[in-house]
Amino acid sequence: MRHFIYFSGKAVTTGNFKDLMKAGRMDIAIHVIIASFFLSHDVRKDTKLHLVFYGMPDPPKHIEIQIKEGLDISKKDVANLIKKILYKYKPGKKTEVFPGCFIEKKSFLNLINELIEEGKTIFILDKRGEDIRKIKIPDNAVFVLGDHEGLPKKEIKRLKKIAKEISIGPKVYFASQVVAVLNNELDRRGV
Numbered sequence: 001m002r003h004f005i006y007f008s009g010k011a012v013t014t015g016n017f018k019d020l021m022k023a024g025r026m027d028i029a030i031h032v033i034i035a036s037f038f039l040s041h042d043v044r045k046d047t048k049l050h051l052v053f054y055g056m057p058d059p060p061k062h063i064e065i066q067i068k069e070g071l072d073i074s075k076k077d078v079a080n081l082i083k084k085i086l087y088k089y090k091p092g093k094k095t096e097v098f099p100g101c102f103i104e105k106k107s108f109l110n111l112i113n114e115l116i117e118e119g120k121t122i123f124i125l126d127k128r129g130e131d132i133r134k135i136k137i138p139d140n141a142v143f144v145l146g147d148h149e150g151l152p153k154k155e156i157k158r159l160k161k162i163a164k165e166i167s168i169g170p171k172v173y174f175a176s177q178v179v180a181v182l183n184n185e186l187d188r189r190g191v
């Protein structure tokens, strides 16, 4: 199973949004979902995506998506999927809204600590990191990336002590492009 964590400092934490750009750049989160799961005539079932939203009105929210039997997901309607998941949040519990889709209140660092406790290896995506082509990637890798404003500085300072920073190339890419390149790299390595 490959894991991606997409952190967004502004993506809204209510399903009551219309304009994707004004909803804390929900358009970027949607592109990340599409790049995580969709292939031509197929979907990836070996991928778990964690969306961590810190926008108003009730941050933080952790949405977990994995494509499971019974999940009705279309790349034409990802915004509605996010809306429905956000609407179904219930305080104090992790709610399975659709098969493989969960929502709960959880901070970025708590999520990462939980994944470390499960024995996963964390990689922080950063242009200045070590070239991914020189890095061995284990089966249980978790890739952490940010939105248009990047990753949160304070948390990343702490994370750098326990996670490796890796780069996919010399340019600054869109978050969704980073996911596409990572998926391709893992496919080629058979991870």
Ligand SMILES: C[S@@+](CC[C@H](N)C(=O)[O-])C[C@H]1O[C@@H](n2cnc3c(N)ncnc32)[C@H](O)[C@@H]1O
Residues within 6 Å of the ligand: 124, 125, 126, 127, 128, 144, 145, 146, 147, 148, 149, 150, 151, 166, 167, 168, 169, 170, 171, 172, 173, 174, 175, 178
């Ligand atoms: C559009 S970029 C963010 C740009 C933001 N202004 C910054 O400086 O972080 C979105 C995310 O993609 C990842 N990213 C972009 N280019 C990358 C690269 N060359 N190597 C690794 N990760 C990259 C980073 O995690 C970044 O937070």
